[in-house]
Amino acid sequence: DGGITQSPKYLFRKEGQNVTLSCEQNLNHDAMYWYRQDPGQGLRLIYYSQIVNDFQKGDIAEGYSVSREKKESFPLTVTSAQKNPTAFYLCASSYREFYGYTFGSGTRLTVV
Amino acid sequence: KQEVTQIPAALSVPEGENLVLNCSFTDSAIYNLQWFRQDPGKGLTSLLLIQSSQREQTSGRLNASLDKSSGRSTLYIAASQPGDSATYLCAGPSGGGADGLTFGKGTHLIIQP
Numbered sequence: 001d002g003g004i005t006q007s008p009k010y011l012f013r014k015e016g017q018n019v020t021l022s023c024e025q026n027l028n029h030d031a032m033y034w035y036r037q038d039p040g041q042g043l044r045l046i047y048y049s050q051i052v053n054d055f056q057k058g059d060i061a062e063g064y065s066v067s068r069e070k071k072e073s074f075p076l077t078v079t080s081a082q083k084n085p086t087a088f089y090l091c092a093s094s095y096r097e098f099y100g101y102t103f104g105s106g107t108r109l110t111v112v
Numbered sequence: 113k114q115e116v117t118q119i120p121a122a123l124s125v126p127e128g129e130n131l132v133l134n135c136s137f138t139d140s141a142i143y144n145l146q147w148f149r150q151d152p153g154k155g156l157t158s159l160l161l162i163q164s165s166q167r168e169q170t171s172g173r174l175n176a177s178l179d180k181s182s183g184r185s186t187l188y189i190a191a192s193q194p195g196d197s198a199t200y201l202c203a204g205p206s207g208g209g210a211d212g213l214t215f216g217k218g219t220h221l222i223i224q225p
Contacts, residue, residue: 006155033212042217043201050211058212090155092213097205098163100146101213103156 002027004104006091011109013078013085021076021107023091029102030095032074036060037088037106046089049074078109086111113208114139118201118216126224129192133219135185135202145178145185146213148201156201160187192223 004025013019025032034046045058049068063082068074078085091104115138125131137145144163148156160176162169162185168177175188185202199220203213 031211040217043203043213043215045206045210045212048211056211058210088153092156097211098144100144100158100161101203102158103148105155106153108153 004091004093004102006089006104006107008107009105011107012112013109014112016080018077018079019109021078021089021091021109023074023076023104024072025074025091025093025102025104026072027093027095027102028071029093030071031093031097032068033092033094033101034058034064034066034074034076035090035092037090043090046076085109113210114142114204114206114214116202116204116214116216118219120219121217122220122222124222124224125192127192127194130188130190131192131221133187133189133200133202133221135187135216137183137185137204137214139204139207140180140183141207142178142180142204145176145202145204147174147176147185147187148203150199150201150218159200194223194225197221197223 007022031050033048035043047066049055065077089107094101119134146161147159160169162178173190199218201218203215206214
């Protein structure tokens with residue numbers, strides 16, 4: 001079955017450490033997105049990519065970085081510059097906005 | 113830029129009731145709107161995608177409507193069941209040259225057995 005796979009499900013980060021969240025899709029979708037979800041704040045867009053080797057900042061890109069070397073993959077790195085990284089991270093993809101979005105199962109990141 | 117508001121923030125009803133969840137948006141140029149369900153600690157599951165030309169979309173006990181002129185969408189759940197308990201999110205294109213979706217903060221629904 002086609003879908004989006006996010007890994008790991010849970011991730012723990014020490015202060016000053018960079019961590020990378022994986023997102024893989026087999027839907028042949030062109031566009032991929034990363035959202036952050038915090039209690040009471042809803043989902044906020046971090047980065048998105050509409051095509052391989054190109055990506056754009058979303059509303060809250062500071063402290064994050066991404067790459068898009070393959071159509072299927074869009075990893076997110078949470079850097080030490082992100083001061084409050086504890087959150088639930090969701091990856092999404094879309095063939096065209098007209099056809100809607102598909103989301104992964106999420107990664108919960110906790111700073112220890 | 114698009115703003116999306118969901119009312120109520122939380123709702124608790126007895127099993128079997130029909131209920132309506134509300135979603136309002138500011139950009140009337142919206143071309144579609146998507147409703148999602150989120151269970152605790154899980155990702156988003158798409159329920160319905162309504163194109164602006166459709167006005168309504170149905171899936172089983174769920175019916176969603178879209179009225180661009182009033183900036184409103186509703187999700188109607190018929191004959192509610194305890195398994196319907198979840199957070200329901202609506203989202204529309206961000207617009208203003210930005211890609212991606214703008215989400216409401218969701219309605220937390222509890223169906224009492």
